[in-house]
Amino acid sequence: MQYKIALAGNPNTGKTTLFNALTGSNQFVGNWPGVTVEKKEGTLIGHPDILIQDLPGIYSLSPYTLEEVVSRTYLVKERPDAILNIVDGTNLERNLYLTTQLMELGIPVIMAVNMLDVTRKNGDIIHTDILSSAMGCPVLEISARTGEGLKELVETAAKTAKHQTLSEPRHTFSGPVEHALAHIEEATQGLLPEHQTRWYVIKLFERDSNVQDSLKLSPGLLDHINSNIEAVENELDDDAESIITNERYQFVSQLISKCAVKKNRHQLTTSDKIDRIVTNRFLALPIFAVIMFLVYYVSVTTIGTDATDWVNDTLFGEIIVPGAGELMDSWGVADWLKGLVVDGIISGVGAVLGFVPQMVVLFIFLAFLEACGYMARIAFILDRAFRKFGLSGKSFIPMLIGSGCGVPGIMASRTIENQPDRRMTIMTTTFIPCSAKMPIIALIAGAYFHGEWWVAPSAYFVGIGAIIVSGIILKKTKMFAGDPAPFIMELPAYHMPTIGNIARSVWERSSSFIKKAGTVILLSTILVWFLSSFGYGDEGFGMVEDLNDSVLSAIGQKIAWIFAPLGWGDWKAAVAAFTGLIAKENLVGTFGILYGLAEASEEGEEFWGTFAQDFSVTSAYSFLVFNLLCAPCVAAMGAIRREMNSTKWWLGAIGYQCGFAYCIALCFYQFSEFISNGVFGVGTAAACVVTALILYLLFRPAPHNDTAVVELNPSPSK
Amino acid sequence: MLTLKEAQTGHDYEVVKLHGTGAMKRHIMDMGLTKGTKLHIRRVAPLGDPVEMTVRGYELSLRKADAEIVEIKEC
Numbered sequence: 154m155q156y157k158i159a160l161a162g163n164p165n166t167g168k169t170t171l172f173n174a175l176t177g178s179n180q181f182v183g184n185w186p187g188v189t190v191e192k193k194e195g196t197l198i199g200h201p202d203i204l205i206q207d208l209p210g211i212y213s214l215s216p217y218t219l220e221e222v223v224s225r226t227y228l229v230k231e232r233p234d235a236i237l238n239i240v241d242g243t244n245l246e247r248n249l250y251l252t253t254q255l256m257e258l259g260i261p262v263i264m265a266v267n268m269l270d271v272t273r274k275n276g277d278i279i280h281t282d283i284l285s286s287a288m289g290c291p292v293l294e295i296s297a298r299t300g301e302g303l304k305e306l307v308e309t310a311a312k313t314a315k316h317q318t319l320s321e322p323r324h325t326f327s328g329p330v331e332h333a334l335a336h337i338e339e340a341t342q343g344l345l346p347e348h349q350t351r352w353y354v355i356k357l358f359e360r361d362s363n364v365q366d367s368l369k370l371s372p373g374l375l376d377h378i379n380s381n382i383e384a385v386e387n388e389l390d391d392d393a394e395s396i397i398t399n400e401r402y403q404f405v406s407q408l409i410s411k412c413a414v415k416k417n418r419h420q421l422t423t424s425d426k427i428d429r430i431v432t433n434r435f436l437a438l439p440i441f442a443v444i445m446f447l448v449y450y451v452s453v454t455t456i457g458t459d460a461t462d463w464v465n466d467t468l469f470g471e472i473i474v475p476g477a478g479e480l481m482d483s484w485g486v487a488d489w490l491k492g493l494v495v496d497g498i499i500s501g502v503g504a505v506l507g508f509v510p511q512m513v514v515l516f517i518f519l520a521f522l523e524a525c526g527y528m529a530r531i532a533f534i535l536d537r538a539f540r541k542f543g544l545s546g547k548s549f550i551p552m553l554i555g556s557g558c559g560v561p562g563i564m565a566s567r568t569i570e571n572q573p574d575r576r577m578t579i580m581t582t583t584f585i586p587c588s589a590k591m592p593i594i595a596l597i598a599g600a601y602f603h604g605e606w607w608v609a610p611s612a613y614f615v616g617i618g619a620i621i622v623s624g625i626i627l628k629k630t631k632m633f634a635g636d637p638a639p640f641i642m643e644l645p646a647y648h649m650p651t652i653g654n655i656a657r658s659v660w661e662r663s664s665s666f667i668k669k670a671g672t673v674i675l676l677s678t679i680l681v682w683f684l685s686s687f688g689y690g691d692e693g694f695g696m697v698e699d700l701n702d703s704v705l706s707a708i709g710q711k712i713a714w715i716f717a718p719l720g721w722g723d724w725k726a727a728v729a730a731f732t733g734l735i736a737k738e739n740l741v742g743t744f745g746i747l748y749g750l751a752e753a754s755e756e757g758e759e760f761w762g763t764f765a766q767d768f769s770v771t772s773a774y775s776f777l778v779f780n781l782l783c784a785p786c787v788a789a790m791g792a793i794r795r796e797m798n799s800t801k802w803w804l805g806a807i808g809y810q811c812g813f814a815y816c817i818a819l820c821f822y823q824f825s826e827f828i829s830n831g832v833f834g835v836g837t838a839a840a841c842v843v844t845a846l847i848l849y850l851l852f853r854p855a856p857h858n859d860t861a862v863v864e865l866n867p868s869p870s871k
Numbered sequence: 872m873l874t875l876k877e878a879q880t881g882h883d884y885e886v887v888k889l890h891g892t893g894a895m896k897r898h899i900m901d902m903g904l905t906k907g908t909k910l911h912i913r914r915v916a917p918l919g920d921p922v923e924m925t926v927r928g929y930e931l932s933l934r935k936a937d938a939e940i941v942e943i944k945e946c
Contacts, residue, residue, distance in 0.1 A: 213901035217894040246927040537918035640934040
């Protein structure tokens with residue numbers, strides 16, 4: 154028989170670290186609330202019959218946020234055999250508030266008080282025996298980071314799950330509340346699931362609409378319950394939900410005064426000292442700017458580029474490509490096969506792999522920022538600015554992660570509570586250039602701008618600009634109108650990330666990038682090579698010398714006209730943009746094949762001759778702008794589909810991104826042509842119309858002002 | 872009536888009452904800002920919003936517009 158243990162607790166309590174330690178798996182741990190955005194499972198080490206389920210971090214079991222609904226639906230409906238409640242020993246009060254709710258579910262609970270290493274260092278003492286008898290469940294002290302106490306925890310958890318030693322909640326509410334609860338219990342006798350009556354009765358008392366709906370009670374019964382609630386509300390002069398919350402916290406704070414002794418209460422911690430500087434009124438923004446600049450400067454311009462150059466020019470350019478060519482010659486393989494391997498696979502995949510070093514450097518920085526606790530501060534510092542265009546400071550976290558990869562970025566949007574803000578964040582996150590777009594930027598910068606330093610940052614500014622403009626425009630539409638989501642966020646204490654943790658994150662992200670190069674990109678480069686090498690030549694279908702006779706050219710010419718107004722109506726560019734949808738870095742590989750290069754390095758020197766015929770400086774930048782802003786790769790589009798949980802919204806998001814990209818690239822190209830040539834054509838007129846439309850959408854008064862719709866999706870996507 | 876929106880940096884307060892209803896009120900209460908809770912205003916973000924405070928032993932940040940529903944008194 155398989156047993157299930159759910160791992161539940163507040164965000165940022167070390168849940169994922171504990172999960173890794175218990176299951177031996179490799180989940181990355183960040184230090185900002187909401188890292189676990191999806192449920193994960195793994196088997197308990199030493200107990201193959203026990204499955205550990207990692208739930209998203211939650212503060213409560215309220216029906217209001219997506220993660221809380223996911224967690225409580227799982228706990229109430231799936232009923233795991235035990236709940237392992239992880240509690241942050243340095244922050245007992247708020248953590249135990251959740252425990253009081255978990256205890257009511259009628260599922261055995263084991264409490265693990267984490268961060269023993271930190272509390273001991275601070276000189277704090279927690280009396281687990283008092284805690285255990287007051288809460289009614291076994292309590293163990295552990296340190297998930299150092300592994301202390303985990304052995305006992307594993308044994309206790311296994312025993313509890315197998316023997317179903319039910320823990321009875323020991324905390325009670327005040328007299329009037331308990332009186333009403335007893336009435337509700339009596340009135341609903343036989344209607345509530347066994348073992349869960351306490352939970353359901355309290356939820357009914359709180360007038361939890363999800364529970365009311367799921368129980369389908371008769372209107373008469375609901376009225377009866379309501380009269381009981383109202384009596385208490387009148388007596389205690391507060392609403393039912395507040396009464397319950399207050400009394401829970403009262404219980405917890407009384408308990409803490411008995412079971413926890415805190416030393417050095419009023420001393421400034423290291424975390425406080427760091428915060429004094431990095432969230433300082435005058436220094437915060439400059440520090441933020443310097444950190445962001447350093448991250449991208451180091452990873453894109455200095456270390457990353459040197460390493461990437463070496464891989465491209467030396468490793469591939471001088472060793473692998475000529476080596477493979479000679480080897481093939483010495484084996485005497487057919488020309489077409491040599492072409493496939495050297496010009497198709499090696500140049501396509503190689504062009505992409507060349508960017509791995511840059512990405513690794515970027516991923517190291519991102520992992521550090523996520524793990525140390527600075528992310529939450531960024532949200533804090535920037536919230537005011539983000540709110541100006543209808544987003545929350547929390548939207549910055551998805552965007553920052555999205556600069557590594559859009560897929561986890563889109564998923565990180567789950568920490569945003571209200572639906573319109575979440576949707577808007579999902580729609581705009583991929584405007585920030587992800588690491589796979591870096592090769593495109595580097596290619597254009599190298600080939601057309603002599604690797605000028607400002608090109609890469611300008612791509613980020615285009616992304617940020619697109620987010621701001623979209624935010625303002627979308628906020629004024631009916632779909633996104635309403636009050637912005639509240640900003641209620643915990644600022645976790647800083648801590649030094651472990652090297653293992655950073656390595657895990659870098660490995661996870663880089664390996665998925667490399668894996669993609671070996672699978673999707675490999676396949677599509679073969680396809681592109683095939684389509685570009687074969688076609689109807691003078692002797693019928695076969696290998697063609699002239700690229701313009703190829704099948705790909707025929708396809709490309711059919712769609713190229715669409716992009717002519719953007720300045721790059723050549724079919725090669727159209728095809729490259731299209732293959733970019735499979736994976737953005739693919740675009741560079743496609744160019745590598747189409748321009749017949751053995752290796753498309755981002756220096757672009759090989760490109761100059763042929764490339765310059767098809768692009769001017771303005772059309773090259775227009776090409777860059779379009780590809781930065783248009784629909785992301787298939788994987789990210791899939792993530793958007795999952796997170797939107799609606800085909801209509803998904804198509805809307807993709808359509809908006811493509812349309813927006815087209816408009817911006819059109820305006821950019823047409824206006825810069827007009828400025829340099831002074832010819833006013835149809836395209837210029839179209840660009841004027843588009844600009845006028847965008848300006849109108851930007852500056853029109855918000856028509857849907859006070860229609861705040863708080864919509865919650867009760868069936869979260871898997 | 873003094874609300875958390877008008878709270879001064881460096882001062883200590885006590886929650887008197889939470890106004891309003893629904894998701895936001897519950898969320899604020901879940902984070903530990905309930906009747907009688909003591910809080911210390913730590914700082915205001917560089918752009919003037921949100922506010923950071925110590926409550927129940929941890930750091931919580933709250934936007935001023937949301938903090939408006941929390942009625943407080945100085946202590």
